[in-house]
Amino acid sequence: MKRKNQTSTPSCDDCIINSISVFNKLTIDELNLLNYEKICQVFKKGTTIYNEGSRISGCYCIHNGIIKLYKTGFEGREHIIRFAKKGDIIGYRSLLSNDFACHTAKVLEDSQVCFIPGETLFQLLENNSKFSLEMLKLACVELGEANAFITDIAQKTVKERLAEVLLILKDTFGLDEEQNLQIVLTREELGNIIGTATESVIRLLGEFKENKWIEINGRKLKLLDIKALQKVSAKK
Amino acid sequence: MKRKNQTSTPSCDDCIINSISVFNKLTIDELNLLNYEKICQVFKKGTTIYNEGSRISGCYCIHNGIIKLYKTGFEGREHIIRFAKKGDIIGYRSLLSNDFACHTAKVLEDSQVCFIPGETLFQLLENNSKFSLEMLKLACVELGEANAFITDIAQKTVKERLAEVLLILKDTFGLDEEQNLQIVLTREELGNIIGTATESVIRLLGEFKENKWIEINGRKLKLLDIKALQKVSAKK
DNA sequence: CGTGTGATTGACGCCTGTCAACGTCTGTGG
DNA sequence: CCACAGACGTTGACAGGCGTCAATCACACG
Numbered sequence: 307m308k309r310k311n312q313t314s315t316p317s318c319d320d321c322i323i324n325s326i327s328v329f330n331k332l333t334i335d336e337l338n339l340l341n342y343e344k345i346c347q348v349f350k351k352g353t354t355i356y357n358e359g360s361r362i363s364g365c366y367c368i369h370n371g372i373i374k375l376y377k378t379g380f381e382g383r384e385h386i387i388r389f390a391k392k393g394d395i396i397g398y399r400s401l402l403s404n405d406f407a408c409h410t411a412k413v414l415e416d417s418q419v420c421f422i423p424g425e426t427l428f429q430l431l432e433n434n435s436k437f438s439l440e441m442l443k444l445a446c447v448e449l450g451e452a453n454a455f456i457t458d459i460a461q462k463t464v465k466e467r468l469a470e471v472l473l474i475l476k477d478t479f480g481l482d483e484e485q486n487l488q489i490v491l492t493r494e495e496l497g498n499i500i501g502t503a504t505e506s507v508i509r510l511l512g513e514f515k516e517n518k519w520i521e522i523n524g525r526k527l528k529l530l531d532i533k534a535l536q537k538v539s540a541k542k
Numbered sequence: 543m544k545r546k547n548q549t550s551t552p553s554c555d556d557c558i559i560n561s562i563s564v565f566n567k568l569t570i571d572e573l574n575l576l577n578y579e580k581i582c583q584v585f586k587k588g589t590t591i592y593n594e595g596s597r598i599s600g601c602y603c604i605h606n607g608i609i610k611l612y613k614t615g616f617e618g619r620e621h622i623i624r625f626a627k628k629g630d631i632i633g634y635r636s637l638l639s640n641d642f643a644c645h646t647a648k649v650l651e652d653s654q655v656c657f658i659p660g661e662t663l664f665q666l667l668e669n670n671s672k673f674s675l676e677m678l679k680l681a682c683v684e685l686g687e688a689n690a691f692i693t694d695i696a697q698k699t700v701k702e703r704l705a706e707v708l709l710i711l712k713d714t715f716g717l718d719e720e721q722n723l724q725i726v727l728t729r730e731e732l733g734n735i736i737g738t739a740t741e742s743v744i745r746l747l748g749e750f751k752e753n754k755w756i757e758i759n760g761r762k763l764k765l766l767d768i769k770a771l772q773k774v775s776a777k778k
Numbered sequence: 779c780g781t782g783t784g785a786t787t788g789a790c791g792c793c794t795g796t797c798a799a800c801g802t803c804t805g806t807g808g
Numbered sequence: 809c810c811a812c813a814g815a816c817g818t819t820g821a822c823a824g825g826c827g828t829c830a831a832t833c834a835c836a837c838g
Binding site for chain 2: 783784785786787
Binding site for chain 1: 613615616619621623634635636638639640641644645664667668669670671672674675677678679681682683684685686688689690691692693695696697698736737
């Protein structure tokens with residue numbers, strides 16, 4: 307089967323081998339179809355893939371890079387829902403709910419992203435119940451995370467939430483050999499995850515630093531005492 | 543096909559006719575299977591269907607009544623995730639994520655609830671991709687609601703959230719002919735939805751009453767000025 | 779009538795958001 | 809190479825929203 311899109315388009319097979327992807331339930335033929343129909347694009351840091359409120363006609367599979375998903379709330383204040391990285395799929399919720407996009411997808415680090423047309427996705431979902439079940443499981447996992455976060459944000463203090471987010475970022479993006487968080491965020495973005503003011507983030511990071519829990523080098527955050535962070539995030 | 547469970551077990555057909563249920567994508571044979579395998583039970587007000595952290599072996603379809611789903615947070619404080627009523631399915635998330643129940647299900651109003659064994663559900667999901675897709679859509683809708691609520695709780699004040707919850711309860715359970723909310727909650731439960739103290743709920747309800755937006759008769763809440771509530775919940 | 783649950787009210791104070799001023803760094807254009 | 813703008817980080821002052829504690833009331837139930 308000839309590739310619709312030429313150049314350095316990555317093959318879905320590579321993605322599946324190197325990461326846990328829902329597409330690993332597809333048959334060879336289906337994978338070929340997917341490879342043929344998908345459209346791979348490169349997005350530079352700072353560009354927007356799609357906007358909240360827009361109607362999207364397919365979903366996006368991240369080949370590499372980091373994408374920030376956020377909703378715009380009162381007075382243009384953004385609230386970050388989650389980050390997507392290699393192997394993640396975004397936009398499927400709106401597609402499947404037949405709804406407008408409920409968040410904006412913005413590129414944090416240069417990314418290669420494959421667009422999968424809605425018809426293709428629906429075709430795969432309708433014909434391969436194993437794949438369909440896998441997508442369902444994915445949605446359920448996300449739902450569980452969302453519910454857990456609601457409880458956190460409703461019951462925990464800002465300090466507890468900040469500690470928790472640092473740990474979540476660690477689990478999601480990992481640390482380098484020097485214990486530095488492998489994702490770089492501004493103070494404002496950290497605030498937009500946990501729903502607090504930039505100034506509060508700064509003061510609390512300062513406090514964490516005082517306590518020797520973290521080390522700060524500009525936007526690079528080094529996690530020194532993970533146990534302590536866990537203790538705080540779990541309400542001691 | 544003989545019924546496994548006798549007595550006044552409701553038939554799934556009734557449920558499907560009278561409400562929007564994901565099961566309307568099932569074939570006649572599949573419906574028969576479901577009718578045969580499901581186990582219907584009556585739960586009295588105050589009883590618990592399953593506990594957070596327990597392993598559940600199936601999901602539950604609500605035939606009537608109201609169920610409260612909540613997580614237990616710090617110091618036993620409960621946080622209400624959502625309510626389930628006629629036609630809703632609960633417990634499917636844990637089942638599909640192969641996870642422990644992430645919330646407790648407690649009966650608010652006497653309920654008839656049908657237990658659907660996990661194997662039956664998986665069998666239906668694997669064989670009927672239309673049904674599977676329907677479940678996926680359901681999960682996506684819930685996910686969208688959860689995400690929206692996260693932003694709300696992170697950015698809105700307690701007053702705004704309280705107004706919003708009153709409106710959500712109106713949309714979910716409706717009003718009677720006298721504009722009374724068709725669900726009865728304690729002040730504490732209202733606080734547990736929006737993540738605030740009971741006392742704050744009481745004071746704010748008092749304020750709403752002053753403004754003639756609502757009328758209070760014990761736990762009965764009458765919505766007088768929905769426009770005003772909308773205005774507040776949307777941050778004016 | 780005692781007990782228990784829920785509702786109410788007041789006092790108090792801390793957490794946290796807001797505002798303002800200033801420092802730092804980077805990139806751009808002259 | 810310097811000046812400047814703009815984005816981001818930092819710090820301090822301040823106030824008010826909201827949680828906590830405690831006392832009291834209302835009501836239902838055994």
